[in-house]
Amino acid sequence: MAMKEFQAESKRLLDLMINSIYTHKEIFLRELISNASDAIDKLYYRTLEDGATGLSREDFFIRLDVDKEARTLSITENGIGMTQEELDNNLGVIARSGSLQFKQEAEQKEDVDIIGQFGVGFYSAFMVSDQVTVDTRAFGADEAWHWESEGLAGYEITPGTKADRGTTITLHLKADTEDENYSEFLDQFRIQQLVKKYSDYIRYPIRMEVSHTHVKEGTGVDGKEPEYETHTEVETLNSMTPLWKKSRSEVSEEELNAFYKEKFYDWQDPLKVIRSSTEGAATYTALLFLPSHAPMDYYTREYEKGLQLYASGVLIMDKCADLLPDCFSFVKGLVDSQDLSLNISREMLQHDRQLKLIASRLEKKIASELQSMLNNDREKYEQFWKAFGLQLKYGMYDNYGAKKDELKDLVLFTSSAEKKLTTLKEYVSRMKPEQKYIYYGCGETVERILGLPQAEALQEKGYEMLCLMDNVDEFALRMLMKYDDKEFRNISADDLELESAEEKEKTQALAEENKDLLAFVKDALGDKVKDVRVSGKLKSHPVCITTDGMISTEMEKVINAMPAQEKIKAQRVLEINGEHPIFQRLQELYAKDKDRLKLYAEVLYDQALLIEGISLEDPSDFSQKLCQLL
Numbered sequence: 001m002a003m004k005e006f007q008a009e010s011k012r013l014l015d016l017m018i019n020s021i022y023t024h025k026e027i028f029l030r031e032l033i034s035n036a037s038d039a040i041d042k043l044y045y046r047t048l049e050d051g052a053t054g055l056s057r058e059d060f061f062i063r064l065d066v067d068k069e070a071r072t073l074s075i076t077e078n079g080i081g082m083t084q085e086e087l088d089n090n091l092g093v094i095a096r097s098g099s100l101q102f103k104q105e106a107e108q109k110e111d112v113d114i115i116g117q118f119g120v121g122f123y124s125a126f127m128v129s130d131q132v133t134v135d136t137r138a139f140g141a142d143e144a145w146h147w148e149s150e151g152l153a154g155y156e157i158t159p160g161t162k163a164d165r166g167t168t169i170t171l172h173l174k175a176d177t178e179d180e181n182y183s184e185f186l187d188q189f190r191i192q193q194l195v196k197k198y199s200d201y202i203r204y205p206i207r208m209e210v211s212h213t214h215v216k217e218g219t220g221v222d223g224k225e226p227e228y229e230t231h232t233e234v235e236t237l238n239s240m241t242p243l244w245k246k247s248r249s250e251v252s253e254e255e256l257n258a259f260y261k262e263k264f265y266d267w268q269d270p271l272k273v274i275r276s277s278t279e280g281a282a283t284y285t286a287l288l289f290l291p292s293h294a295p296m297d298y299y300t301r302e303y304e305k306g307l308q309l310y311a312s313g314v315l316i317m318d319k320c321a322d323l324l325p326d327c328f329s330f331v332k333g334l335v336d337s338q339d340l341s342l343n344i345s346r347e348m349l350q351h352d353r354q355l356k357l358i359a360s361r362l363e364k365k366i367a368s369e370l371q372s373m374l375n376n377d378r379e380k381y382e383q384f385w386k387a388f389g390l391q392l393k394y395g396m397y398d399n400y401g402a403k404k405d406e407l408k409d410l411v412l413f414t415s416s417a418e419k420k421l422t423t424l425k426e427y428v429s430r431m432k433p434e435q436k437y438i439y440y441g442c443g444e445t446v447e448r449i450l451g452l453p454q455a456e457a458l459q460e461k462g463y464e465m466l467c468l469m470d471n472v473d474e475f476a477l478r479m480l481m482k483y484d485d486k487e488f489r490n491i492s493a494d495d496l497e498l499e500s501a502e503e504k505e506k507t508q509a510l511a512e513e514n515k516d517l518l519a520f521v522k523d524a525l526g527d528k529v530k531d532v533r534v535s536g537k538l539k540s541h542p543v544c545i546t547t548d549g550m551i552s553t554e555m556e557k558v559i560n561a562m563p564a565q566e567k568i569k570a571q572r573v574l575e576i577n578g579e580h581p582i583f584q585r586l587q588e589l590y591a592k593d594k595d596r597l598k599l600y601a602e603v604l605y606d607q608a609l610l611i612e613g614i615s616l617e618d619p620s621d622f623s624q625k626l627c628q629l630l
């Protein structure tokens with residue numbers, strides 16, 4: 001077969017690798033060993049599924065071979081192997097999500113600092129080699145294949161000679177330079193050290209011929225010169241103990257972080273590692289991670305939640321969704337349980353009582369870890385909140401509020417007090433003695449919310465307000481209804497009960513006196529409003545829009561923005577400030593110029609909408625009317 005070109009995206013990644021000045025080039029070994037382990041896993045699955053392979057776990061291995069003269073390091077494994085087509089597809093094209101994501105990141109950032117943060121896969125071999133060959137024979141295949149590449153020029157696939165099943169990847173190491181010592185990857189101690197560092201938990205033996213030198217028996221004593229002899233033997237370099245099975249003291253934070261990044265395709269350290277083991281009704285070990293940022297697809301339909309599920313150390317499912325409630329869908333990690341059967345099918349898993357028990361334990365554990373992070377490391381929690389707070393708020397609302405009690409102490413809102421994030425508990429603790437409600441306003445920014453006409457009266461009283469800026473916020477609070485027996489009040493939707501009995505009386509009297517005027521204005525606005533009232537909650541502003549009934553203007557906006565939803569309309573009320581000079585003007589006009597009063601009514605209504613952040617149905621009409629008045 002003639003030389004073939006790498007696909008464009010692969011070329012870009014390859015180019016990065018070849019010209020990399022990244023200092024931790026050693027990670028290539030981790031990547032290739034990880035691929036080797038995957039290749040064995042694939043065949044081992046088949047063995048589990050139908051038993052037809054006739055193989056057992058003990059038959060599998062990974063082997064490292066060094067040839068110092070030829071300057072080659074090779075990684076051999078007896079896994080699934082590749083057919084000619086697979087070779088072409090898998091090694092000529094960037095396949096996996098991790099590599100793709102890497103590529104996208106690489107376009108935005110300095111190349112150097114991201115290489116080490118990513119699982120960069122097979123191509124990382126080109127950081128240290130000027131030629132890479134792959135010899136492979138797929139399981140059950142009659143023919144072997146040989147793949148070869150010296151980098152950007154392309155690759156070639158030819159019939160191969162590999163006699164047994166599996167794959168050997170051979171790296172021809174680059175020549176040493178002044179700055180780079182590639183020969184270290186031919187050194188047995190260095191390789192041993194790298195395997196320990198990055199691949200110790202790999203569950204198949206990683207073997208290598210290791211030489212030991214010792215003093216020859218009978219020499220070096222009784223005044224005889226010591227003579228040395230060397231013997232070699234094949235040793236297994238890794239402990240094969242999965243990371244999560246090791247005790248806490250045995251695993252460093254660095255190791256856990258590296259494990260997380262490699263396994264869950266992240267380029268940043270996790271925010272928090274959660275370890276949990278229990279025995280009893282459900283025996284399992286869980287190793288969970290809170291990512292420090294939301295994955296790119298997190299808030300889309302493409303995102304799949306789930307934990308890796310192992311039965312006694314063997315992976316049986318890559319993303320077991322049933323292990324995580326939706327409100328914690330951002331958690332990554334794995335669960336290993338000896339109570340599950342290796343051959344359990346997905347359908348059976350769904351109904352498995354053991355699994356349900358584990359899931360409910362994990363949910364409690366995650367909630368309590370979040371709570372303790374909130375209590376003890378506020379800064380970290382706020383970082384978490386920035387990434388996943390939205391999901392917790394959805395969680396309160398979702399499923400008719402099934403999780404609202406579990407989540408109500410974990411949610412944060414921006415408070416008008418110092419414009420900082422606050423929990424509901426903190427808000428309540430700061431409430432004024434006479435304050436009855438938890439007040440909130442909705443809008444796009446804190447400034448806009450604080451600028452609402454209705455906010456003024458609250459601030460005058462020194463009452464704090466929650467500023468709700470995400471669509472889901474008000475829905476979440478409504479689902480909760482109360483916190484600590486305090487009801488929530490939307491400053492533009494409800495009676496705020498800020499007035500004293502006296503003030504109330506005054507407002508009522510004013511309304512009574514001006515009954516006809518109010519009726520006229522309402523008439524002038526037609527079906528735009530449900531009512532027109534004299535307001536007790538306005539200070540310097542002339543008018544505001546409030547709503548009657550369950551649906552606030554914010555909810556109206558949110559629901560109407562959803563596709564395929566029936567449009568709804570909040571019941572709007574125009575409130576007019578009886579103390580404002582404009583009110584007198586309206587009274588005058590009512591007495592002598594009703595046409596002009598109608599114009600006033602329409603302009604005031606539109607103004608009130610604008611302040612509320614609702615777009616006008618007919619802006620040019622508004623502008624015309626304003627000009628008429630001016």
Ligand code: ADP
Pocket residue numbers: 035036039077079080081082090091095096098099120121122123167
């Ligand atoms: P990833 O392993 O993340 O998918 P790589 O670039 O490392 O990305 O590898 C690309 C693909 O090549 C793998 O998905 C796999 O299908 C195939 N591959 C790599 N190494 C081996 C191997 N030793 N045996 C079989 N297939 C392999």
